[in-house]
Amino acid sequence: MNLQTEQLRTFLTVLELGTFEAAAGQLHVTASAVSQRIKAMEQAAGQVLLQRTSPVTVTPAGVIVHKLARQLRQLEADAAAELGIAGAGGAPIPLAVNADSLSTWFVAALAAVPADAQLTFEVLREDEQHSAGLLRTGQVMAAVTASPDAVQGCSVVPLGSLRYRAVASADFMARWFPTGFTPEGLALAPAIQFDRTDTLQGNFFASATGSTLAGPQHFIPDTIQFAQAVGLGLGWGLMPEAHCGDGLRTGRLRELVPGHVTAMPLYWQRWKIQSIALDVLSTAVTTTAAGALG
Numbered sequence: 001m002n003l004q005t006e007q008l009r010t011f012l013t014v015l016e017l018g019t020f021e022a023a024a025g026q027l028h029v030t031a032s033a034v035s036q037r038i039k040a041m042e043q044a045a046g047q048v049l050l051q052r053t054s055p056v057t058v059t060p061a062g063v064i065v066h067k068l069a070r071q072l073r074q075l076e077a078d079a080a081a082e083l084g085i086a087g088a089g090g091a092p093i094p095l096a097v098n099a100d101s102l103s104t105w106f107v108a109a110l111a112a113v114p115a116d117a118q119l120t121f122e123v124l125r126e127d128e129q130h131s132a133g134l135l136r137t138g139q140v141m142a143a144v145t146a147s148p149d150a151v152q153g154c155s156v157v158p159l160g161s162l163r164y165r166a167v168a169s170a171d172f173m174a175r176w177f178p179t180g181f182t183p184e185g186l187a188l189a190p191a192i193q194f195d196r197t198d199t200l201q202g203n204f205f206a207s208a209t210g211s212t213l214a215g216p217q218h219f220i221p222d223t224i225q226f227a228q229a230v231g232l233g234l235g236w237g238l239m240p241e242a243h244c245g246d247g248l249r250t251g252r253l254r255e256l257v258p259g260h261v262t263a264m265p266l267y268w269q270r271w272k273i274q275s276i277a278l279d280v281l282s283t284a285v286t287t288t289a290a291g292a293l294g
Contacts, residue, residue: 001044008069010037011049015066018055041065058137067138067153070094071273074141078276081118092122093277096131096143099194100162101266103223104242105292106144112284119277127197128266135269142270142278142285154269157286160293161263166204166256167244168236173254175233181256183209190216190235194226200238204262238262263294 013023014034024031042049049062058066077090097106102125113119126134128146135143135151150156168176168189176189186208191201196219205213218235220226223243230237231247236256247253268285270278 001046003041003044003065003068005072007037007041008065008072010034011041011062011065012069012073014038014050014056015058020056063137070138070141071271074275074277075273081276090119090277092120093142093281094122094124094140096124096126096134096140096145098128098131098144098266099125099221099223100240101128101144104162104240105288106285108292109285109288112288113280117277117280119281121281127195128264129199130197132269135271142268142281144285145267145269146264147269148265148267151269153272155272156267156269157282159266159268159286159289161265163241163294164200164238164262164264165241165244165248166236166238166260166262167230167248167253168256169231169233170251170254172233172236173256176236177256186236186256187211187215190218192218192220192226192229192235192237194223195219195221200262200264201236204238208257266293 010023010027013026014020017023017026020031020034020038024034027034038050045061045065047061048059049065051057051059073091074093080090102123106123110121110123124134124140126143128144131140131143132145132147132151134140135145135154144159145156148156148158172189177185186205191205191213193201201217202213205211216235218229220229226237227239227243229235230239230244231252241261244253248255266289268282268289270282
């Protein structure tokens with residue numbers, strides 16, 4: 001299979017913009033030229049690479065080519081930076097990060113990347129249990145994951161653990177646990193979930209009761225509003241210590257089980273390619289995590 005650099009750039013542009021017409025406008029060619037390049041790639045691969053939907057999506061074979069195209073673009077950007085070519089920062093590096101890391105320590109890691117590296121980032125918010133899937137499909141080049149098992153073609157290093165406390169407002173505790181925490185009371189009390197992929201509350205419930213969380217639940221997919229909902233007594237939930245520490249110190253929040261900590265081990269996975277940009281980013285991430293995580 002012989003895919004040309006120009007074809008791979010076109011392939012990336014189509015996927016990023018969603019249509020052949022939009023890609024043609026950015027590449028300053030006709031839509032017919034874009035279509036011909038994609039057809040030539042598919043003939044070389046012997047398989048359909050793109051679904052002609054709106055927006056355009058990749059086929060299983062296209063996932064492999066997508067990853068190749070992104071790797072090539074990053075290597076070109078690294079080479080241009082080493083040669084001192086002005087404005088050689090390249091396209092934003094796509095990353096997958098879970099919401100709690102993003103709201104507690106990960107932005108500080110991005111800020112720790114030296115300015116002279118001229119890197120930009122596109123952060124996709126994804127649950128730590130599912131972010132590895134974005135690495136497999138080539139949608140991201142690095143990710144914070146909950147899995148210590150390296151995705152094929154990636155390296156993995158441990159970052160530490162994000163620590164959580166199961167908390168609720170003082171009023172909520174007085175209403176649902178008037179004589180103290182009990183598994184029976186927990187089964188009746190409303191819980192707050194981040195979204196339907198959130199496993200933190202379910203795991204805590206299972207450890208406390210030995211059963212599956214099936215009672216009333218709210219779903220609030222934003223870290224700020226999640227904390228606000230807990231503080232206002234909408235339900236109980238697990239919050240990072242960085243988010244609930246002040247509330248616990250003032251008494252506005254109470255722990256369901258005092259002293260109980262849920263530790264979520266996190267890992268940094270990145271493509272296993274020789275990339276100065278990914279090396280610089282990885283150093284900033286692991287250094288920041290070492291100071292922020294348990």
